[in-house]
Amino acid sequence: MAQAPVIQVTGLRTQFGPQVVHDNLDFSVERGEVMGVVGGSGTGKSVLMRTIIGLNRPAAGKIRVLGQDLENLPMEQAMAVQRRWGVLFQDGALFSSLTVAQNIAVPLKEHTDVPPRLRRELAQVKVAMVGLPPEAADKYPSELSGGMRKRAGLARALALDPEILFLDEPTAGLDPIGANKFDELILQLQRALGLSVVLVTHDLDTLHAICDRVSALIDKRVKVGTIDELMREPDPWLREYFGGPRGRAALAAKAGPAAKAGPAGRDDSPQDSERIA
Numbered sequence: 003m004a005q006a007p008v009i010q011v012t013g014l015r016t017q018f019g020p021q022v023v024h025d026n027l028d029f030s031v032e033r034g035e036v037m038g039v040v041g042g043s044g045t046g047k048s049v050l051m052r053t054i055i056g057l058n059r060p061a062a063g064k065i066r067v068l069g070q071d072l073e074n075l076p077m078e079q080a081m082a083v084q085r086r087w088g089v090l091f092q093d094g095a096l097f098s099s100l101t102v103a104q105n106i107a108v109p110l111k112e113h114t115d116v117p118p119r120l121r122r123e124l125a126q127v128k129v130a131m132v133g134l135p136p137e138a139a140d141k142y143p144s145e146l147s148g149g150m151r152k153r154a155g156l157a158r159a160l161a162l163d164p165e166i167l168f169l170d171e172p173t174a175g176l177d178p179i180g181a182n183k184f185d186e187l188i189l190q191l192q193r194a195l196g197l198s199v200v201l202v203t204h205d206l207d208t209l210h211a212i213c214d215r216v217s218a219l220i221d222k223r224v225k226v227g228t229i230d231e232l233m234r235e236p237d238p239w240l241r242e243y244f245g246g247p248r249g250r251a252a253l254a255a256k257a258g259p260a261a262k263a264g265p266a267g268r269d270d271s272p273q274d275s276e277r278i279a
């Protein structure tokens with residue numbers, strides 16, 4: 003029998019006052035899958051993520067995560083489910099007054115009885131897992147580069163050994179090489195830990211490199227498929243997104259020799275200019 007999806011959203015309606023963001027939207031993620039989420043700015047990618055993890059209440063629809071309907075769970079059981087995912091928010095949001103190790107320890111403190119010494123050791127393991135040098139553990143976020151901050155955020159998202167990882171534009175603002183390395187890291191971790199990943203991104207290289215399927219938010223609904231399938235859709239936004247110069251360059255980079263070793267197909271082609279900004 004097929005496994006149940008780790009995330010199943012059906013008939014979701016999300017609304018802020020009169021503004022409807024999602025209308026009758028269906029979305030699901032299978033276990034072990036990397037699901038990309040794309041869509042124009044303001045189409046509700048971050049809101050979808052926040053709604054799935056219970057930070058935003060849906061106006062209608064059903065959301066099941068890891069087989070549980072969080073809305074109807076008692077607090078304690080809801081927290082038990084929350085422990086099974088990790089989140090890297092769009093704005094990074096490390097606590098600036100805490101060191102990297104202390105940041106990573108926050109979810110451990112909130113959700114477990116792990117004593118401080120062990121928290122520190124676990125934080126150090128996560129620092130290593132995301133490819134940061136050991137001394138980064140004692141630095142404050144302001145003492146790190148943008149790429150290192152992203153890794154630190156990822157380390158915090160991994161603090162509780164999650165089954166699902168939610169990443170909202172993790173490579174935005176990184177230079178092409180940094181973004182490339184971050185993609186590789188996500189893919190390595192996903193494979194090593196068997197994670198299911200929801201990855202919001204504008205980055206076409208990332209989509210090609212690491213996503214199994216992609217959900218495109220368009221006109222309050224979602225279109226889901228592999229990149230190949232979405233590229234064949236007649237929808238104008240999808241055609242422009244995948245078929246425009248940046249989309250074609252990303253496809254060529256994936257097909258080119260540089261891409262053969264994995265998600266390493268980036269160069270300084272025009273599609274990368276945005277990520278540097």
Ligand SMILES: Nc1ncnc2c1ncn2[C@@H]1O[C@H](COP(=O)(O)OP(=O)(O)OP(=O)(O)O)[C@@H](O)[C@H]1O
Pocket residue numbers: 018023041042043044045046047048049050092
């Ligand atoms: N807490 C909130 N209160 C009111 N409106 C909100 C709230 N959060 C989001 N919105 C609105 O919902 C819409 C979708 O926002 P969201 O942040 O999900 O966009 P996005 O697709 O993530 O865009 P971007 O690519 O720029 O990050 C926007 O119009 C936004 O203004």
Ligand SMILES: [Mg+2]
Pocket residue numbers: 047048049092170
């Ligand atoms: Mg967003």
